Amino acid sequence: MTKKLxxxxxxxxxxxxxxxxxxxLTLRNIATELVQRGYRVTIVAPQGSTAWGMPLxxxxxxxxxxxxxxxxxxxxxxxxxxxxANLWDYARQVxxxxxxxxxxxxxxxxxxxxxxxxxxxAHLVSMGSLTDVMDEAIARVATQFPGTIGVHSxxxxxxxxxxxxxxxxxxxxxxxxxxxxxxxxxxxAWVGRISSEKGLEDAVAASxxxxxxxxxxGFMENKAYWQQINQDYPNAPIHYxxxxxxxxxxxxxxxCRALLVTPRWxxxxxxxxxxxxxxxxxAIAYRRGGPAEIVEDGKTGFLVEPDSVEGLVAAIGRLGEIxxxxxxxxxxxxxxxxxxxxxxxxxxxxxxx
Ligand code: HBI
Numbered sequence: 518m519t520k521k522l523x524x525x526x527x528x529x530x531x532x533x534x535x536x537x538x539x540x541x542l543t544l545r546n547i548a549t550e551l552v553q554r555g556y557r558v559t560i561v562a563p564q565g566s567t568a569w570g571m572p573l574x575x576x577x578x579x580x581x582x583x584x585x586x587x588x589x590x591x592x593x594x595x596x597x598x599x600x601x602a603n604l605w606d607y608a609r610q611v612x613x614x615x616x617x618x619x620x621x622x623x624x625x626x627x628x629x630x631x632x633x634x635x636x637x638x639a640h641l642v643s644m645g646s647l648t649d650v651m652d653e654a655i656a657r658v659a660t661q662f663p664g665t666i667g668v669h670s671x672x673x674x675x676x677x678x679x680x681x682x683x684x685x686x687x688x689x690x691x692x693x694x695x696x697x698x699x700x701x702x703x704x705x706a707w708v709g710r711i712s713s714e715k716g717l718e719d720a721v722a723a724s725x726x727x728x729x730x731x732x733x734x735g736f737m738e739n740k741a742y743w744q745q746i747n748q749d750y751p752n753a754p755i756h757y758x759x760x761x762x763x764x765x766x767x768x769x770x771x772x773c774r775a776l777l778v779t780p781r782w783x784x785x786x787x788x789x790x791x792x793x794x795x796x797x798x799x800a801i802a803y804r805r806g807g808p809a810e811i812v813e814d815g816k817t818g819f820l821v822e823p824d825s826v827e828g829l830v831a832a833i834g835r836l837g838e839i840x841x842x843x844x845x846x847x848x849x850x851x852x853x854x855x856x857x858x859x860x861x862x863x864x865x866x867x868x869x870x
Contacts, residue, residue: 519557520869523615523636524548525608526562527643528581528601528622533567536736539688539788540643542763543669544621545569546689547641550858559615561607563600578603584623584647585714585782591648593625601626612636617865623647628654632661639868641667641686645676645783645806652677659683664867669786670807676783684864688786689857690848694763695795697845698771704730704754705833706773706798708766708789711757712738716779716803716824718746723777723829725753731777732769736760763792771796775818775836777829778802787811791852794818797841801832811852817844 524544530536532544548558548571560566561574578600595602601624608618609630618638620627628651631638638658646652659666659682667686668674674683705727707720717733724731733755737743743757758769770776776793778784778800787808790800794811799818802808803825814820819835821828850856 519555520616520865521557521614522551522559522865523608523611523618524558524560525604525618525620525622525627526560526566528563528599528604528624529583530563530580531566532560532562533569534565539786540621540623542690542788543641543643543688546691546854546857547619547861549691550689550854551862554858554862561604563604574607576600576603576607581622581624584651585644585712587648589648591650593650595626605630609634617869619865623651625650625654628658631658631665637665637868638662639665639667639865642673642683642785643669644785645673655679664864667861667864670810672783672806672810673785684867686860686864687852687857688788688791689852689854690788690791690795691854692795692849695767695792695848696771697795697797697841699797699841701772701774701798701841703732703769703772704774706732706734706770706776706793707779708733708770708776708792709735710738711735711740711743713742714780714782716781717742718749719779719824719826719829720777721746721750721753721755722826723833724755725750726826726830727833728754729774729833730754730756732756732758732773734758734761734766734769767792767796770798773798775833776800778808778812779829780806780808781824782806784808790818791848794844795848795852797844799836799839799841799844801829811847813847815839817847 564575579596659679674680784806803823804820812818819832
């Protein structure tokens with residue numbers, strides 16, 4: 518019997534805009550893979566979203582403010598005509614048509630509403646612990662509905678008091694969209710939302726010290742932060758290439774000798790690291806959060822003392838030691854859509870079991 522799934526998207530932006538960060542890629546890849554496995558997936562998302570050809574219900578309303586810009590004691594904010602409230606009122610109305618609802622929003626409301634629903638809800642938590650009110654809401658669901666909290670990495674789980682109740686999912690990408698590049702023709706790369714928790718300034722400093730050009734790709738979330746970096750590192754050979762769709766991103770990324778991954782916070786996963794590895798590009802990452810579980814030190818890149826620019830520079834000097842074929846093989850084995858699909862299908866069946 519065909520299982521019917523309702524995917525409720527993030528509330529901070531439309532799917533396809535890049536505002537939803539890694540969640541967009543995660544939602545798209547899981548949905549695509551499960552459709553291929555015979556599931557019926559319907560995506561409900563803010564008006565103006567794309568669902569890449571899959572069934573889509575668009576919901577109007579005001580977007581949520583980004584959770585990671587709030588402080589730990591930030592209260593829950595629900596704006597007038599909240600798209601988050603409208604998304605979940607829609608889910609409530611249609612829940613009997615589905616076997617499982619999957620929540621992709623890192624917001625208080627869907628967790629609070631979980632006990633009010635008849636239909637089971639699986640929560641894919643996309644970031645580590647950020648606010649007390651979210652920790653409390655997720656913990657309540659983890660206790661009342663064991664096994665329904667999915668996370669991308671063990672490091673991310675460890676940021677929560679209910680770490681042991683989280684289901685490890687990793688993440689996955691569609692490898693057919695990433696071309697392996699054996700001989701790099703460019704310098705360094707940095708990919709991600711241009712926002713202070715991503716630590717871009719350290720990568721720029723490493724580019725300036727080594728004199729190796731660096732391509733910067735990603736959504737320009739914080740213009741002031743970007744301008745400050747350009748003032749602080751006027752001689753860095755960097756170039757901002759904009760927010761790029763996967764096809765163009767992987768092309769420019771694949772030409773690079775290495776990707777620098779410099780998170781200030783506990784990155785839940787680090788999609789950009791597996792996108793680089795898929796193209797044969799080693800990742801030089803701070804030993805912090807999700808990327809530290811992806812990169813095998815000395816084999817598929819290097820793990821560096823967190824916040825150490827000297828460490829980045831030293832690792833850049835050792836890139837000749839890395840076999841780019843092993844980088845792609847790591848993704849084929851652990852982080853393909855198929856490998857992620859196995860883990861997600863197992864998770865869903867445990868919940869439905
Ligand atoms: N903030 N309030 C809120 N809700 C989200 O779903 C959310 C967010 N900030 C970032 C975000 N999602 C995604 O970009 C990350 O989960 C990847």
